[in-house]
Amino acid sequence: MAKVIEVDPEGLRSWIASAKRTLTIESEAMAKLIQALDGPLGRAFGEAVRLIKQGSGRVVMSGMGKSGHIARKIAATLASTGTPSFFVHPAEASHGDLGMVGRDDIIIMISNSGETAELRAMLDYAKRFHVKLIGISSRAESTLCRHADVALCLPDAREACPIGMAPTTSTMLQLAMGDALALALLEDRGFNAAQFKTFHPGGLLGAALTHVNDFMHKADKLPLAAPATPMTEALVTMTEKSFGCLGIVDDKSGELIGIVTDGDLRRHMSRDLIDLTVAEVMTHGPRTIAADTLASEALDLLNAGKRITSLFVVDDKNRPIGLIHVHDLLRLGVK
Structure with missing residues (x-):
């Protein structure tokens, strides 16, 4: 039998207040991102969509740490909505996995600081073999943004973490930008429910999309x-x-x-x-x-x-x- 844990009313109020602070900070950051699309970020976003749309290869996602987790999710979203994509771990890239990247592929790297050391091998590879590179970062002057063919510079926003260290707001913005790219591509190619089912044959989604x-x-x-x-x-x-x-x-x-x-x-x-x-x-x-x-x-x-x-x-x-x-x-x- 499960143990019943009594919640102190004062503790509950404190937890809810913390949750509201987190969501408020993140929602304010999301509003900044939406507003930024009316400026240079919007033009860069359009160039990124054009680059992927016209490309004949796949989209190679990469990132380290929490940004890597976000990159994996974006790769999955792109693949399931008609844009062939996969994830390459940057630390493994310099130990042979760069062989997975073709000359016609497009690399999308995610790094909040844009200075993540483990990304260096892929950056060098992209430059050497002229592989198109899209960078997603919060630092416009970072190494990643300066070397990218298209730099998606996210608005400066404080982390929701009270000590300002744990990636929270920054990873949320990265994920939102990835979703925006995937869905812009989906809408542009007229991706429909029947095509969606092709990539989701199992589970509840597959059942609902059966004819x-x-x-x-x-x-x-x-x-x-x-x-x-x-x-x-x-x-x-x-x-x-x-x-x-x-x-x-x-x-x-x-x-x-x-x-x-x-x-x-x-x-x-x-x-x-x-x-x-x-x-x-x-x-x-x-x-x-x-x-x-x-x-x-x-x-x-x-x-x-x-x-x-x-x-x-x-x-x-x-x-x-x-x-x-x-x-x-x-x-x-x-x-």
Whole structure:
């Protein structure tokens, strides 16, 4: 059994006050960064996006310490949004990992001071082999910014750490700049949900970005009947297919014109149900879905309906080509 720890009210107030101070300092720094984009930083940002967009190689991220952790995250964000990217540790670069950097690649180095000694080998390599270099730093006169082809100089902002030592505000700004680059590139190339799924096939993201066509029930699994079908036959079909519904298709056009659900059966139980045809029992104009709809959108449609558990998938002529059930979405892990 977990031990219950009582929190002193005075201590709690102190912790919350500390959190507010941290977030206030960081939000003020973020406001400075946004404002700086209206000046020289904005022009440099545009040049960095152009450089990456026109490049034929990959984006090589690098940084030491906390900046290195930020560089790893930016590399992951770039790669997952359509810009090939990876991380090279600067200390390992001079021990063989520089061989991972191609002549057509673009290096993005992150260093708050711009003077990190471990970056020297990569700086020299970039200069020697004319590899384009983008530097992200808070010091415009630093070695990194002076040697970079494009220098993204972040605004001067104090660290949120009360002793001004732990990288907090500075790494937040670095990460924000990396996200801004990744998303500017994403928007510029029109990167869409289908492409995003290609890089996120697993987990909840992959499930939500799956298309209805990928998991719908097809062909002979579909519970379908003509309007004149007697309810005696319809009930057998509904039982065999076990979706709790029956799609009614027009004899000539093949269009879906109605649906019989468990609810329709209950509404007609007072009459002689087995003497009726499906046309007399069905609900007209059932809700449908297209095959290229995302699984997340399909779940929204099911949730928006009252007690709807199944949806017929139709083509552009409203002919049924598949069926999905809410259990299919649950099995996929869509939420």
